[in-house]
Amino acid sequence: MPALLEVDNLHTQFDTSAGTVRAVDGIAYTVDEGETVGIVGESGCGKSVGALSILRLIPDPPGRIASGSIRFDGQDLLALSDADIRAVRGGQIAMVFQEPMTSLNPVLTIGQQLCEGMQLHLKIGADAAQARAVELLDMVGISEAARRLQQYPHHLSGGMRQRVMIALALSCKPKLIIADEPTTALDVTIQAQILELMRDLTQRFGVALIIITHNLGVVARYAQRVNVMYAGKIVESGTATDIYHRPVHPYTLGLLRSIPRMDRPRGERLIPINGQPPDLTQEITGCAYRPRCGFATDQCARETPKLETVATGHATACFEKAQLERLLKVAS
């Protein structure tokens, strides 16, 4: 059975006065039906741009999808007409954005914002949409749902607004939800609630989920498969266990060593990744991570490593993967 979403060799670029920014530089991944996939990387690595590209929401100009293909449920999303991509947006693929404080329109009521999509995609009347909106708000754990429909976003806290965004995403029964840093702007306690809620609801309705985050902890807990991105490319992909316990890319390893972990000795020092991510307006020869990498060799400067399988479902884009694997064995 083909995957629900197949992103292949996607290139998204931005034309700026400083040159062309290759924000997404040939990424490929798949998402199966009902599956949760994590996309991890630091700020500016192209993970959000990659997600917005799926729904063709990149502001054009300056952005454009230069090449690649995105297949979703048997359709080529990049070839769809404007009317057809609108049917996909919200109807088959929904998004939850990072900033709940600004993602809802301040001058429209919660009800108006929830119902307009349903009336469009589910082709139901205003009353039916209203009734479903109440159900949805109930489902995402908002009390007094009927009254909330009349309220405006500024009446709700950040966590509540993100719940509304989740209700909005689920409202038209999509097959895939893309959550772009859904909890970054929230308090830690609220973060866990929101993530639990998203997991429960996506499981209940069999909706596939892409979680985009810079938080490895979130990914380990909620995603079945993980793609690690660096400088517009996927550098490692595998199951959450692979990535967390058997990383075979120096960047993934670096990320893991730079965050505190409950399963490590308390006194252990964190090791930051030195340096800065590369300037994406410049053409990068060789491995983009090389300047910050402790394993780099001459080959890394000459050639660009490609994603290669190291075990079933686990791939890495590193020439020194054998050395890393050896090290891991020694450590365990």
Added chain:
Amino acid sequence: MRKYILKRLLLVIPTLFGAAALVFIMLRLIPGDICEIRMSGDGGYFDQRALDQCREDSGTNLPMMTQFINFIWGLMRFDFGTSMWTGQPVLTEIALRFELSLQVAIMATIIGVIIAIPLGTISAVKQNTWIDYVVRAFSIAGIATPSFWLGILIILGLLMSTQYVLGTPWMPPITYKPIWEAPLYNLSMLIWPTVATGYRYSAVVTRMTRSALLEVLREDYVRTARAKGLWEKVIIRKHALKNALLPVVTIVGMEFAFLMGGLAVTEQVFNLNGVGKLFVDSVLNNDYTMTQSLVMLVVMIFVMVNFLVDICYAWMDPRIRYS
């Protein structure tokens, strides 16, 4: 909401009082008074006794404080006194001109807004296309062109084109008749100054609409609306314009208030007997009562328009409504 309106209304009182004090002081700082101006009309020699008599009649011989108290007391009773120049009640003089100025201001606002909001919207949506460039050129030209100069061009254009087409030049009528008495006659007279001032008006509003909408279109909630799969038209109308029109309403209000008292030169060009012309005449004549009353009128209009704008804001933006 009711409390909000009440609060706003109470704030009007100190504003009016401050304006009254300012205009009173500023007028007295201008050298010479109405009697000197009236008597020195032909040749510069005048009789001291006649001058004293005149000052007594007009009340300018009283101590400043007494004059001020009389002025404020009059304001509080809506008694604006008589014009020192014509001897007619101030209100009669103003009423004569107010109708004309109000009509021009309202028509210019309607023309301005009807043209400007669609133009600004199209220009923002089609940013950096030829449509946008044309609209921007149109609005820059509108801001750069003085209304009175455009007025002169319009009159010239009218004369020359009617001369060419009809054989005899046609001029718009110059005596005012209210629109409900002679609608066609009235419009044929006032449409030209309306166009002359409305062009600048629409240019200002177009630019404001464009830049406000461009800003709003970059907001996260517009992206959310797009991600919902809504039609672009719905996104602009329902999600973007409602937010973008807030600053536009302010500009529309300010421009309207400005038109009500600031059309002195344009009125001169079209030979209209409006509030602006009355303003200039009364200042030149040092007609204290008239100038003071006119300033208070303009202040009142500004205060009222601002108040209406605020109400509009609260109506359009729920965040203001409840704070």
